[in-house]
Amino acid sequence: MWAYITKRLLLSVPVILGVAFMVFAMVRVLPGDPARIIAGEAATQEIVEGIRKDMGLDQPLLRQFATFAMSVLRGDFGRSVRSKAPVGGEIAARLPNTIRLATAGLGIAVLVGVSAGVISAIRPYSLIDTAVMLVALAGLSMPVFWSGLMLILVFAVWLKWLPAVGTGGIEHLVLPAVTLGMSTAAIIARMSRSSMLEVLRSDYIRTARAKGLAEAAVVNRHAFRNALIPVITVVGLQMGTLLSGAVLTETVFAWPGIGRLLVEGILARDYPIVQASVLVVAMAFVMVNLTVDVLYAVVDPRIHYD
Amino acid sequence: MRRVLALMAAIALTGALVISAAAAPAVTPTRGGTLIVGSGVDAVTLDAPMITDSPSATVSEHMVESLYRLTPEGRIVPMLALGHTVSADGRTWTVRLRTGVRFHDGTPFDAEAAKFNLDRMLDPATRAPFRFLISRITSVTVVDSSTIRLVTDAPFAPLLAHFTHSSVGMQSPTAVRRLGVDYARQPVGTGPFRFKEWVRGDRVVMTRNDDYWGEKAFLDEVQFRVIPDDGARVAALEAGSIHVAVRVPPREIERLKTARDFTVSVTDSLRTIYVGFNVTRPPFNDVRLRRALNHAVNKRAIVAGALYGTARVSDAPIVPAVEGYSKIMTYDWDLERAEALLREAGFSRARPLRAVFLHPSGRYIRDAEIAASIQGLVRRAGIELELRTMEWGAYLALTNRPQPENDVQMYMLGWGTVTGDADYGLYALFHSSQWVPTGSNRSFYKNERVDALLDRGRITVDQAERNKIYAEAMKTIMDDAPWLFLHSESQVTGIRHVAQGVIVHPAERVELFKAWLRR
Numbered sequence: 001m002w003a004y005i006t007k008r009l010l011l012s013v014p015v016i017l018g019v020a021f022m023v024f025a026m027v028r029v030l031p032g033d034p035a036r037i038i039a040g041e042a043a044t045q046e047i048v049e050g051i052r053k054d055m056g057l058d059q060p061l062l063r064q065f066a067t068f069a070m071s072v073l074r075g076d077f078g079r080s081v082r083s084k085a086p087v088g089g090e091i092a093a094r095l096p097n098t099i100r101l102a103t104a105g106l107g108i109a110v111l112v113g114v115s116a117g118v119i120s121a122i123r124p125y126s127l128i129d130t131a132v133m134l135v136a137l138a139g140l141s142m143p144v145f146w147s148g149l150m151l152i153l154v155f156a157v158w159l160k161w162l163p164a165v166g167t168g169g170i171e172h173l174v175l176p177a178v179t180l181g182m183s184t185a186a187i188i189a190r191m192s193r194s195s196m197l198e199v200l201r202s203d204y205i206r207t208a209r210a211k212g213l214a215e216a217a218v219v220n221r222h223a224f225r226n227a228l229i230p231v232i233t234v235v236g237l238q239m240g241t242l243l244s245g246a247v248l249t250e251t252v253f254a255w256p257g258i259g260r261l262l263v264e265g266i267l268a269r270d271y272p273i274v275q276a277s278v279l280v281v282a283m284a285f286v287m288v289n290l291t292v293d294v295l296y297a298v299v300d301p302r303i304h305y306d
Numbered sequence: 307m308r309r310v311l312a313l314m315a316a317i318a319l320t321g322a323l324v325i326s327a328a329a330a331p332a333v334t335p336t337r338g339g340t341l342i343v344g345s346g347v348d349a350v351t352l353d354a355p356m357i358t359d360s361p362s363a364t365v366s367e368h369m370v371e372s373l374y375r376l377t378p379e380g381r382i383v384p385m386l387a388l389g390h391t392v393s394a395d396g397r398t399w400t401v402r403l404r405t406g407v408r409f410h411d412g413t414p415f416d417a418e419a420a421k422f423n424l425d426r427m428l429d430p431a432t433r434a435p436f437r438f439l440i441s442r443i444t445s446v447t448v449v450d451s452s453t454i455r456l457v458t459d460a461p462f463a464p465l466l467a468h469f470t471h472s473s474v475g476m477q478s479p480t481a482v483r484r485l486g487v488d489y490a491r492q493p494v495g496t497g498p499f500r501f502k503e504w505v506r507g508d509r510v511v512m513t514r515n516d517d518y519w520g521e522k523a524f525l526d527e528v529q530f531r532v533i534p535d536d537g538a539r540v541a542a543l544e545a546g547s548i549h550v551a552v553r554v555p556p557r558e559i560e561r562l563k564t565a566r567d568f569t570v571s572v573t574d575s576l577r578t579i580y581v582g583f584n585v586t587r588p589p590f591n592d593v594r595l596r597r598a599l600n601h602a603v604n605k606r607a608i609v610a611g612a613l614y615g616t617a618r619v620s621d622a623p624i625v626p627a628v629e630g631y632s633k634i635m636t637y638d639w640d641l642e643r644a645e646a647l648l649r650e651a652g653f654s655r656a657r658p659l660r661a662v663f664l665h666p667s668g669r670y671i672r673d674a675e676i677a678a679s680i681q682g683l684v685r686r687a688g689i690e691l692e693l694r695t696m697e698w699g700a701y702l703a704l705t706n707r708p709q710p711e712n713d714v715q716m717y718m719l720g721w722g723t724v725t726g727d728a729d730y731g732l733y734a735l736f737h738s739s740q741w742v743p744t745g746s747n748r749s750f751y752k753n754e755r756v757d758a759l760l761d762r763g764r765i766t767v768d769q770a771e772r773n774k775i776y777a778e779a780m781k782t783i784m785d786d787a788p789w790l791f792l793h794s795e796s797q798v799t800g801i802r803h804v805a806q807g808v809i810v811h812p813a814e815r816v817e818l819f820k821a822w823l824r825r
Contacts, residue, residue, distance in 0.1 A: 032699030036706055040358030041719070042734060043435035045743040050433045083351050084490045085506065093506050149537045156545040164542040165533050167508060254533040254542075256507030264507075269699050 001297070004305035005290065012286040019282040020072065020275065024065055027271050034269035038082055055081055055271075068275065077276040082268050087276045090261060095280065097167060098257035101180060101249070102242035104173050108181030109188055110235060116185070117192025117231075122219060124197055132189065139186035148179040148252035165254040176253040180246050184238050191234045195227040228299050236292030243288065244281040333806075339823035340527040341805055343816055344539045344548035348507050348532045353482075353490035354475030355427045355434035360722070360814035363472040365510050365530050367815060369410070370475035370495030373401065373420070374466060376726045378811045380627045382466055386415060386476050386496060396461030396767055403452045407519045409478035410500040417448040422479040424456070438734075439468040439725070461765040463772060467629065467727030498523040498819050508532055524807075524822035540800065543568060549805040549823075550816055554798040556614040556671065568802040572616050573810040575797050576625055577722040578731070579617075579670055581663070581680065581790035584714055586750040589659060596787040598647035598659075600637035602687035603680055607639075609793050612675045616796040622780050623732060625794040627812050629769070630728025630776040634784050637791065644687040655688045663691045665718040666701050671795055677718055680790075691716070706742045709750050717748065720795070724813045728776045733760050736783055751788035755779075 035051035036043075052058055056067065071078060077087035116136065120129040155175060156164035163172050199205065200223050208222045209215075247259035258277055265273035297303045349362040354370050357363050373387040390401040407415040424446045427434045442458040442465070449455050458465065468474065481494035493501055496519065499512035510530045514523045531548060533539040536555045543551040544565070554562070554570055562570050583590035583599075590596055605619045618625070622634040653659045665677035674695055681691045696704065705717050723731030734745045737760050738752035759779035766772045784791065799810050804824045809817040 030699070032697070032703045033706075034699075036702050037699050038358075039433075039435040041702060041706075042358070042438075042746055044438055044745065046430065047433050047435055047437060048743070050430060054433065079487065083506075084353075084356075084487050090506055145535065145537075149535075149541065152538060152541045152545070156547070157541050160545065164545040164547045165538050166531060166542075166547070252535045252538050254508070254531065254535070254538060256505070256532070260507060260534070267697070267699060 001294070001305060005294070008290050008293070012283075012290075015286060016279065016282055017069075020069065020279055021065065023275050023278040024068060024271075025061075027266075027269065027274050028061065030266075030269065032269050034081055034271060037269050051081075072276075072279070077279075078272040080265075080270050080273050082270050082273075087272045090273065091258070091276055091280055094256055094258050094261050097255060098243060098250075098259070100173065101176055101246065101255060101257060102239065104177035105180030105184060105242055105246070105249075106235065106239055108177055109184035109238065112181065113185040113188025114192050114231065116189040118196055118219070118224065118227075120189070120193040121196030121200060121227075129193075133193070136186040136189040139182045140190075142182070144179055144183065144246070144248040145252050147182060148175070148249060151175045151179055152252075165252075167255060176249050176255055179252070180242065180249045184242070187238065188231065188234060192227065192231050195230045196223060199223045199227045225299060229296060232292055232295050232299065236288050236295075240285040240288045243284040333824070335524050335807065335820075335822040336825055337524050337822070338526050340529060341525050341550070341808075341818055341821055341823060342529045342531055342548045343550040343818070344533045344542050344552065345530050345816075346532075346534060346536070346539065346553050349504070349510055349530070351490040352493040352501075352504070352510075354477055354493070354495075355432060355436070355473045356490065357473055358435045360724075361530075363724075363813075364815040364817075365512075366475065366493065366495075367472050367497070368499040368512055368528065368818065369493050369497040369501055370472070370477055371497050372470055372472065372475050373403075374469045376467070376470040376811075376813065378809055378817075380629065380726055380812070382470055382629075382726070385470075386420075387469070390466070392767065396463075396765065397458050399456040399458070399465065400449065401454050401456065403454065404519065405452045407496050408517065409481070409494050409496055410515060411478050411481050411494045413478045413480040413494075415476060415496050416451045417454045418451075419479050420454050420476060421446045421448055422482075423476050424454075424474070426482070427474060434473060436471060436473040439471055439730070440465070440474060461767065463764055463767050464725065464727045464729035467725045467730070471725050499528060502527070521820070523819060525818060528818050528821075543800045543802065546802070549802045550808055551800040552797070552816060553671075554800045556616045556798055559614060559616070559798060562800065567804075568800050570798060570800050571810060573797045573799065574618065574625065574627060574812050575722065575795045575814055576627060576724055576726065576731075576812045577670075577720050577795045577814065578620060578623060578625060579673075579676070579718070579720045579792045579795060580620070580623075581716055581718050581792065582749040583716055583788060583790070584712065584748075584750060585786075585788050586709060587713065587715070589661060590715060592651050593787060594647045594651045595653075595659060596790070597637070598644040598651070598687065599684060599689065599790050600787055601640045601644040601647065602684040602689060603790060603792075604639040604683055605636070605792060607683070608676055608679050612672050612679050613793070613796075616798055617671075617793040618796070619793050620791040623735070623783060623789070623791065624723050624728055624780075625812075628723045628726055628728055628731055630731075630763070630773055632773060632777040632780070634777070634780045637787075641687050644684075644689075648688060653688070658688045658690045660690045660692070661715045662694060663716040663718075664694050664696055664701065664704065664714055666698050667695045669698055670718075670720045673718060676792070705748050708743055709741055712742070712750070714748075716790075719748070721746070722814060726813070728772070729760075729764055732776065732779065732783075733764070736760065736779075736788070749788040751783075751786070753782060753786055756782050756786075 035048045039048045116132045120132045152164050155162045208218045247263050250257045250260045262277040347361050349365045352366050371385050374382050375385040386404050388402045392399050442462040443456050444459050445457045447455045478494035482489050498518045500515045502511040502513050504510045513527050539551045542548045559570050583596050609617045621636045624631050667674040705714050734740050738757050740747040741750050742748050756779050759775050763775045801808050807821040
């Protein structure tokens, strides 16, 4: 197992380097001059040229990449061209927020999604199944900027139970996590239901029932664990997505996370910010994927890595 | 009988008391508390000369002060300066500075410090985007500890107005030298509030400066919180999580009128919104077509419909609050006139004028909606506009190309004359030396008469004379119609009743210098 993890980590190095180069090239292909955006529409050309020079944008592309790659290897992501703040610090300030929100959101999603999926699967095509799946469909279809605002309206403006926006204690986390969790829960619910249905129709379940096991035991011990594999895949993918920042949720709830940093960086053509944020996101994906693969082996004894 | 009279007198008295209390709420401000402002975007940098956006300037001005200040009423008053004299040739300025002032880190504010800040802004290596505001200064010398002398290469009338700009703020030389590039995240000025912390993307926090040289602030602390979503910002105001919400969407005004805990104020801004034409290329090298568009657009309908009345139809390229403004004219909404002009220029319903219209989305209040309104309005005159919505960065790059390669036909932009002086609102936009990428003349407008007038406005010290010069220049400009003149924006701000003394400045700032919280 450890050999496998080491191998996977080593393999991720070229992946991340590839991502780094692609992002590096992509931000430079985008129309729009970062120096002009920083200097504003009123500044003279002389100032804009000066900023370009300071940023090293007058250098050949390959040399720019070499400089960037070397400093990244030294752990230096450079400074934001707009705010002059060290990029490493900018990310370090936001990453905990993103992780907090992603974990809480996913926690809610898994709890709600898996239970809903299993309940639906046990009584397929019943009234409760239809109701649960209808709610899931609604959850999936509701745009976050609408559902988020509705939650703020009800729980912050009317009931005054929770703060409307911003970060702080656990009470600040509830609304954004629920908003984020809702759409993810819907995806997980649908996945758990179909996976569970498939397992419940398989031969060994019939055997388990035939030998007289209680239905609860059949579902919990025999079916559930086997139905988990595709669910873990989906949860892993969702975790990766959530870690790359839930821009809309972060925007509605004024939550300073990686997603907003990245989008604002792109809009301002803040190359160092974009490059570093995407690298961090890529690393998060690699780590989540690896964790998912390891979890497969834990859940399913048939899977093992040598 | 006597008792009845006494009773009546008592009723009359208390009644009078109630009325007087309502008429003049002589409430004395209370000290203390934290006031929270919900802003749409975070500050970018807090190093004064590097600031280009009003959210950063708003935060900065609570901590860093300039030599002069532009009051919300549009007057220029001394701030860290006490006064100035100008030599007879108009090229040497002697500025007397306030004495006994210290920066938040204890460094004295004196002539050396003022010189340090002006030199720093003038140094091309600083890359100060607003360097051009004071770039006519060729030397700054220290006369004595509280006097500096400035020499300009030519008489430069707008200098005083330019000294009010937040980018010419006075910052502690010790802190700037010591912190270097990190200074931008922990500014040290002389203002009524001192920097406490900046949680990136979330909030900037400041505390009262108890050693302030002027009238001290009432609030213990002020916070500028970032709430990017308009709806969420209004909800936060309704929920009481914040005291002030900037940029309330105009469509919310009607609904919020019934609110009991806060009011929505509509304040003029110094920002003019316009549609520019490239006057060097067909079709808009023909002034008749530019005038036709000006006549074809019902500006009043845009202000009333798209902006819910929260704007003012332009009657000059600058707004009334700007020194040098005078009412020039407004192109009447006149479809017949527009069609006649189009016919003269060889266009008709059968052969309509077609053009591509570039516009940003989300940069100015309801910009995309306004662009669509223009498209719909001019269609009635037989003009077919193709809208191209662009992301801001790409848009700037496209409209900023030099004339030979610039094929933009029509573009929408805004310009805030934040110095409150006509020179800043006209020179960079209409002088032929200011064609992009050098300046901000994206229409490639060139009229020698206008050039001469704008040059004269810069060197004329007498304000009455300057006003005449600018009126003359603006008349020619509006007649030449390098722009489709639209409107000036208003700032819609929600303020909770507990927050008193909050000032919304026309330069798009929220000022809390004298604000206080009612208990």
